[in-house]
Amino acid sequence: MNRPRQRPLSIGPLRAFEAVARRLGFRAAADELHLSQPAISRQIRSLEDEIGVPLLLRGTRHVELTSAGEALLRTVAPLLDRLDATVHQIRVAQGRRQVNLTTWPSFASMWLLPRLQQFQREHPGIDIRVSATDAIVELDDPELDLALRYCHPDDAPPGSTPMFGEVLTPVASPALGPLARPEDLAPMTLLEEDSQLPSVEYLSWRHWLAAKGVPDLEPRGWLYLNYTYQQIQAATAGQGVALARLALVRESLERGELVEPFGPAGRLRSPFAYWLVRWPARRERPELAAFEDWVLEQALATRAALESA
Known part of the structure; x- marks a missing residue:
């Protein structure tokens, strides 16, 4: 043979x-x-x-x-x-300093990228390479330095640093009209995240409706979307009411593009959170330390805003 x-x-x-x-x-x-x-x-x-x-x-x-x-x-x-x-x-x-990170697309577009211009102004000699993917990248990928992840605390890799927790809240376009009580959602279209992730239990409208005392409410219709940013785009366009991650829509609320129809009373916490994950075998570098410090400063500001809201 x-x-x-x-x-x-x-x-x-x-x-x-x-x-x-x-x-x-x-x-x-x-x-x-x-x-x-x-x-x-x-x-x-x-x-x-x-x-x-x-x-x-x-x-x-x-x-x-x-x-x-x-x-x-x-x-x-x-x-x-x-x-x-x-x-x-x-x-x-060659000859430039670079930080390579991975995160998922909705977090990149709704939280990281709007803030990244500040880091680039403060550190013009550091290039940032963002790999936005829904796939969980293995911690031995030699091309990456860190990840910004969303998961349950039990699933956070060893050495991860918590950034901020999860607060969910209904949001809608100001043009959609007033909503005073959860029962007022009945004539509305609800924008639902269509996901198989473990967090979907807490991100679902059914979970929110049960927590607010109207588990049997049936809306006029449902619109299922794969990604968080799609939900927010649809809500901003007046297509329905989204159950949003408050940390990712806070700036849209401040600009008046979206409103919280039920205010703080409509908010709900989940056990999931956002984490900074360091690659175990990475080479420590000044530019990497500078970027991590900046991310954690931004996360601290978000956490303070969530706690005071």
Whole structure:
């Protein structure tokens, strides 16, 4: 029985394979990589010999992937994209200081980005790279320094620093009309977050209605949305009433774009909170300490506003 080869694959043949597979042609791949067609062909042959199976079916005018080629492309393409992005980042950031963080899109757009201009004014020599994704990024990702997360305290990674807690409140456009009691929601459309996250129990209108003594209230309609910022956009446009995270809409309330129809009496706390999470293996740097200090100062101001509201 032949034993599988253990030698790592070279990057050159992998890049040639990805270009041919993506462009479905040797000439197009050769032009893209600034190589000759024979050189591309030799690299593909070398890769197939190394792996031990055909990756491409070569026709007179076209190229097709074998099943093995399709499987390899699914792995190779995102790895090369990530490699190229990292190299580009290194080249661009050469000689500059940079902080890399991850958070989820709604928090980035509604809390972080509106404040980030202040940090950039105070620290013009520090670049900030924000990766906004709903996926929980693993703490061993070498491209990141920290995360701003939303979770239950039991799920916060070791060493996390609490930023502020969660307060929920109904919000609506001022043009929607007055609402004096929870029962007044019956003729309204309620904007609901359509999520499978553990926090959805506390973010749901059913939870709020039960807590306010009207568990059986049926609104005129429901509008289910995937993201928090979509709910707020819909509420601002007068499409219904949203159950909002107060920390993320406080500035919109101050500007009068939204109102709290029930005031402080309509607020409800949840056990979830917002956290600053440090990467265990990161390299400590002055720019990182400066950014963390700034984030925690902003979080302290938000926490004070929530407690005094």
